Amino acid sequence: MTPLVPGLAGVLVIGGLIALLAGTRRREVLASTGPRRRSALLSRARSMSARTRLLLAIGLGIGVVGWLVTGLALAVVVAPIAVVGLPAMLSGSAASARIRRLEAMEEWTRSLGGVLSVGLGLEQALTATLHSTPAAIAPEVGRLVARLRARWDTETALRAFADELDDATGDLIAANLILGARRRGTGLASVLEALAESVTADVRARRQVEADRAKPRASARWVTVITIVVLLMLAASGSYVAPYRTPLGEVVLAVLLASYVGALIWMRRMSLPPVAPRFLAASRTDPRLGDPRLAGSRLTDPGLTGAR
Numbered sequence: 001m002t003p004l005v006p007g008l009a010g011v012l013v014i015g016g017l018i019a020l021l022a023g024t025r026r027r028e029v030l031a032s033t034g035p036r037r038r039s040a041l042l043s044r045a046r047s048m049s050a051r052t053r054l055l056l057a058i059g060l061g062i063g064v065v066g067w068l069v070t071g072l073a074l075a076v077v078v079a080p081i082a083v084v085g086l087p088a089m090l091s092g093s094a095a096s097a098r099i100r101r102l103e104a105m106e107e108w109t110r111s112l113g114g115v116l117s118v119g120l121g122l123e124q125a126l127t128a129t130l131h132s133t134p135a136a137i138a139p140e141v142g143r144l145v146a147r148l149r150a151r152w153d154t155e156t157a158l159r160a161f162a163d164e165l166d167d168a169t170g171d172l173i174a175a176n177l178i179l180g181a182r183r184r185g186t187g188l189a190s191v192l193e194a195l196a197e198s199v200t201a202d203v204r205a206r207r208q209v210e211a212d213r214a215k216p217r218a219s220a221r222w223v224t225v226i227t228i229v230v231l232l233m234l235a236a237s238g239s240y241v242a243p244y245r246t247p248l249g250e251v252v253l254a255v256l257l258a259s260y261v262g263a264l265i266w267m268r269r270m271s272l273p274p275v276a277p278r279f280l281a282a283s284r285t286d287p288r289l290g291d292p293r294l295a296g297s298r299l300t301d302p303g304l305t306g307a308r
Contacts, residue, residue, distance in 0.1 A: 052084060059083030070235045071245045074254055086224065089264050095210050097136075099203060102169060104134035106199035108141065109173055113192030122181055122188070123148050140164045154181040159280065168276035169199060175280065220267055227260075 063079030066072065111132055115125040126145060133141040140161060147157040155178050162174035176195060180188035234240035244253045 055084045056080050066235070070241050072235075072241060072250065072253070074250050074257075078257060082228075085261075086264075089268055095206075095213070099206050099210065101136045101165075101167065102199060102203045102206065104136035105165075105167075105169055105173060106196050106203060107134050108137060109192050109199065110196040113189045113196065116189040116192065122177065122184075123154060137165065162278075162280050166278070168278050169202070171278050171280045216267065220264065224264070 059080030059082065060076070062083065063076040066075030066079055108129060111129050112125055115128050116122070120128065126141075126148060130141060130145050143164065144157055144161040147160060148154065152160075158174045158178050158181065162171050165171075165174070173192075173195065176188070176191055180191070243249045
């Protein structure tokens with residue numbers, strides 16, 4: 001029992017420091033957070049993809065086998081988390097998806113500029129680009145066209161479109177379209193062409209940055225794979241994991257694994273690109289339509305068109 005007391009004391013100290021850091025963060029106070037949190041967790045569990053559920057099942061099976069082989073009950077908890085979390089944590093899928101969305105915005109903007117150059121009105125041009133829209137932003141463009149067909153005001157529909165894109169580049173595209181809808185003059189096609197060129201340069205720069213950021217992720221990926229292989233070999237030997245089969249040993253092992261995961265999370269946050277803030281007004285919901293609509297307009301500067 002004597003070694004257990006210092007171990008538990010250390011765990012309590014670490015837990016207290018984590019709780020202190022979490023308590024210093026400013027949070028919005030909401031009424032009845034308990035039921036909302038439970039409903040959010042339930043909805044998140046129900047919205048899990050089939051792939052995630054399969055990975056959880058595989059991880060649980062691996063954890064049970066690891067428990068039976070090594071005698072470590074912690075394997076039942078660690079294995080599903082590792083099978084689901086490590087691939088997502090060590091991959092650059094989020095940055096790649098953002099680059100694909102930027103490329104889709106550039107392609108759609110260029111296509112819209114070409115359609116406008118033949119003399120169609122803005123609403124007709126937006127509808128005409130629906131079938132050639134890239135898959136990355138096809139849902140958002142489809143809802144934009146649906147709103148226009150439902151006789152929504154063009155500016156309101158474009159603002160809802162910008163809300164759904166939730167991106168600074170999307171705000172820039174929507175802002176130029178809104179100003180074009182207000183003025184109904186010529187020149188919007190050339191503005192969109194210039195904007196598409198600007199987005200192309202942005203995509204090129206982001207690809208170069210992402211290529212540099214992929215190198216430390218690859219190093220962390222190989223270090224993690226080698227670490228897991230070595231730990232599995234040592235666990236199969238039996239003598240190495242013997243000290244961790246005690247309650248104190250499992251607590252120490254959990255702290256070590258949590259520290260390693262924390263380092264991976266820290267590395268991933270450092271490798272993520274900063275998100276540019278949006279500049280269009282915040283949205284609200286129209287109770288009559290049940291769809292996002294914006295409260296006001298901040299597009300009053302004529303120099304905004306074509307600016308980046």
